[in-house]
Amino acid sequence: MVLNFPEYSFEVQIQTQKKMIFDSVRKKFIPLTPEEWVRQHCICHLNLYYNIPLNNLAVEREIRAMDLRKRFDIVAFGKSGTPLILVECKAPEVKIDQNTIIQAGVYNKKMDSEWMWITNGIQHVWLRKEGDKMAFVEMPNEIIR
DSSP: OOOOOOOOOOOOETTTTTTEEOOOOOEEEOOOOHHHHHHHHHHHHHIIIOOOOOEEEEEEEEEETEEEEEEEEEEEEEESSEEEEEEOOOTSSSSOHHHHHHHHHHHHHHOOOOOOEEEEESEEEEEEEEEEEEEEEESSOOOOO
């Protein structure tokens, strides 16, 4: 599926009759689902467009948010080691709506990142911390770390 990203190249192969994609952060092949296709594009975009080193990215890690066990999609960490961008990825057919933004906001209450990026690969929603609230902003040209 064509996404609203620059063209990136990926290592894709078939393993036990499943299409797999190599995740350069987790350093292993992952089943290629529609959401994973979006996630891998986000990883490339963070690394190649925003110049965030791969070792500053965490992918699909568990957190406890409001006494629930959850998994964030991607967190990019700044030079100081604090969360900089929380990324919530959805499959392309999933609409970005208020519930999706609330979900990311719940995760970000725990992570306290400056930026939130919510995407289904076609629609990109960016928010940035302004005081103690998150405000909608245009997709940034650069991220100051």
